[in-house]
Amino acid sequence: MVTPLKDNNTLDIKGLESLIEYIISGGVHGLFILGTTGEGTNLRFELRYDLIQRVCLQVSKRVPVLVGITDTSLAESIKMAEKAAKYGADAVVSSPPYYFKLCQSELVGYYNDLANRLPLPLFLYNMPEHTKVYFEPETVREIAKNNRVIGLKDSSGNSVYFQTLIHAMKDNLKFSLLVGPDIITAESVLLGGHGGVNGGANLFPRLYVDMYKAAVTRDFNRLVPIQEKIRQLWYSIYFVIKSSSCHLTGIKCALSLMKICNDFVASPFHKLNEKEKATILQFLEELDYKNLM
Amino acid sequence: MVTPLKDNNTLDIKGLESLIEYIISGGVHGLFILGTTGEGTNLRFELRYDLIQRVCLQVSKRVPVLVGITDTSLAESIKMAEKAAKYGADAVVSSPPYYFKLCQSELVGYYNDLANRLPLPLFLYNMPEHTKVYFEPETVREIAKNNRVIGLKDSSGNSVYFQTLIHAMKDNLKFSLLVGPDIITAESVLLGGHGGVNGGANLFPRLYVDMYKAAVTRDFNRLVPIQEKIRQLWYSIYFVIKSSSCHLTGIKCALSLMKICNDFVASPFHKLNEKEKATILQFLEELDYKNLM
């Protein structure tokens, strides 16, 4: 879930409420806040705590809430997890400390330290573009021996890696393997993945829920046109600017055009300008977006 | 197809014949020689020419033969293509010149130069691990305006990229999109890819042909156990040593254990040692390899 903002230090509270209701109404099976698309690392901690509390309160257990606690300081990650537990979240999600590049044995050590101090179950978050390191399959096996670690979200886009993970974890039936990029969730679910954590579900939650259902039931008549829509969305709305923020700025801009929440993007990024906004509107219309809402 | 060798400068001719017959008997739809797994770039040119001639002669049009012509010199690539045409090959395959890293406009310029001088149709070969550059989707669209360019093999393992390519090329119905890594061919074919060029088909051609057929017909009862086998093979035989040659040295070792051809690997790499060979044999037995041949 994106984090609706008015400025760097202020939540867009009305937008937040609208967005939560909109997403839940689409039938999603859970909410992940403060991830990459949620700008987790870019927000001050007090705002993150406030967000966790507000989301948990409004969701009120209708679906599980997962909270990103990624930080370079172990102590700050634990503190966020404690807030998450206090406010009623269901699990936490962590990618490796991302200033220094860690080696595999350091990942094992770090996640042992972390998992044992957490009040909630933990999902690993593989995000090598940002953290410079993969959780190698053997490392996941090792970390997952701790039964507080219940799954992994892979945002690498590397399906070779994901298929290898499926093999490595095939005897651990309780471990969830989820995929990040929208555009490959269907194929992952068709061949062994358990689901997706997709940024595009901010915009069209029903579309992504339908994609998941069609993939799980191997209903290609439904799946193929949905996948075409998702490819079209990916290829258009996500790449309007040249920036590592292009996905999230595109999504926020579209959400504001759809009157759901504000399009402010926190520093070091910026919301789209008027010309780029016009491009997003055109892409939305090409997607026939009103029928997807 | 791997290139059976006796030493750096000598083909294993008997092994080559056995390997070709073995692969064709498995039902493959074509042969790709002198690619990455074929050690194309590591062999002297005279040996490459000799290989092209021998393969074309023995295949005798039973299946199409595709020839890797990747080189850093345009003139040498064209010369290889001319040999390929002369000996009766069906198409050529080229990844970008790989010493300097090219930018997208340089890729367009290079492939325009190349395609217009080729006596055979051309497949692009996306191999960023080795060439340092992706063919971006817009670049593929641009290059494919030349109708001598008939397809692309993607060996990046990046399924996000591949799905984006499918979208970008959706109106060019004659353009083939093939996938390299064995372990993701099935999911690619399930959602829009046209086939695979899989190193593992040297070992078990029937298994990969069956995988393709099951994926194309969406026959999950057959596909799921095949995909599990392919994962197991990938996770075992391909990673016995730490080297960028680990796939090909593993395949060549297994082929020699299966009495199909020699396991010599050209400089700068080396064949597996006795201990590693024993590991490969154990993996083959765990795969119940005799039933896969």
Add this chain to the structure above:
Amino acid sequence: MVTPLKDNNTLDIKGLESLIEYIISGGVHGLFILGTTGEGTNLRFELRYDLIQRVCLQVSKRVPVLVGITDTSLAESIKMAEKAAKYGADAVVSSPPYYFKLCQSELVGYYNDLANRLPLPLFLYNMPEHTKVYFEPETVREIAKNNRVIGLKDSSGNSVYFQTLIHAMKDNLKFSLLVGPDIITAESVLLGGHGGVNGGANLFPRLYVDMYKAAVTRDFNRLVPIQEKIRQLWYSIYFVIKSSSCHLTGIKCALSLMKICNDFVASPFHKLNEKEKATILQFLEELDYKNLM
């Protein structure tokens, strides 16, 4: 300066005092705390604030104190800068937000936002290994138009880049260009650099001050043997383990052997074990370390 710790959440206060006095007694021209070697990003904020206060108090303006404020959240960086100003520090140092990779225009935007809200002058900190991005010379020129930005520390090790920076900034006589890696500070100072921010000065501050003085005065009779010592130190103490923490763990281990402060290293890293410690001791003896203190 390294951050002496007893555990993840506790400063080694006695060690901190010893270390500060030891370094200042070596004649250094300033102290930089909470940088990469200072484990800034790995410590909880309250501990960072406490450290800033204690260092400023003890230094008592004998030399300038520079404080690392690098964080992925603009608001948290500003808050640290405000603490630094409140406690009497002289300047702050910032490398770019390091989760998302920024492009050059985003660097300009971010540093404009930051510099205008800072109560202290700012040094840029070029650390591409950790932040994934260089400050390109034109970007530095653009950012340095804001006269609150007074210098740049380059830790890339890339002297081509550093020489290009010197050229780009040649008309801005007030802008300081400092070098990170110990082993290239001398050559940088010989050809246009203004000084070094060297981790090794935790161990042997006098050696590094002498190196700087010999380089500035072009006294090669003194400089050559000092540079040989610095190469020997680099090649030994900094690479005892395979980890991106190898410099700082080596330095902390040596400091503990020299009875200056504790060797604890914060999560996700670990202090050296007994065997590695013995290696460090041997290296110290080969350096004739007692004569360097």
Add this chain to the structure above:
Amino acid sequence: MVTPLKDNNTLDIKGLESLIEYIISGGVHGLFILGTTGEGTNLRFELRYDLIQRVCLQVSKRVPVLVGITDTSLAESIKMAEKAAKYGADAVVSSPPYYFKLCQSELVGYYNDLANRLPLPLFLYNMPEHTKVYFEPETVREIAKNNRVIGLKDSSGNSVYFQTLIHAMKDNLKFSLLVGPDIITAESVLLGGHGGVNGGANLFPRLYVDMYKAAVTRDFNRLVPIQEKIRQLWYSIYFVIKSSSCHLTGIKCALSLMKICNDFVASPFHKLNEKEKATILQFLEELDYKNLM
């Protein structure tokens, strides 16, 4: 030395003669042909052989000639070395096979294979931007046990690496350590390097010879203004276009403006267009180039 060309397959023979005489008249201590700036990897082999013969003939032992033999095929590298020996060259230069990324033990194995089959002494060529791998200092020590390996040219631009190499090789007094990038040759020579192999010496050989002499004799009154000139040249002529060929296209364009040789650049690159050429001319004038010739 750049390779003067009329087109992809034709040497600019008159330009070649002029260039050789011009460079030698500047006082250089040797010529390196078929390196990166010499477009070695981009030319067909017959043209490379022809170039070797012509250069050796014209130089006629006035200075040593070093020949780049870098290729992905060991056999083709050896064949080039044999041509070089036959035509009277003095040494060969090799960077690692550059399609697959090699590991350190593979580098050792490859260079043992190569060195023992060469008719001429060998320089290693560290060029990680193009080959994806560094020669680690311990690897250089190991390879240099073979006394046919007489030196290393480092084009990484990473002075930390170069200083570490100096330390690693300090007991091998016969091993030459040379630096590639023009802009850091002076500082390398000031602190232990033995010389430079500088692309800019195609343009202004006397300037680079003077830089070397001033650095070796530590004559800063002469060195500082020369280094400023070299920085200015680097910052202007080398970066007119965005391409990994920008150095060599800039040099060739300037050489044609100086009436020394043709500006054709081999595929996959292109010579500068008229507008870019005008920019180069302006830069040359800002350098007061006629006084540097």
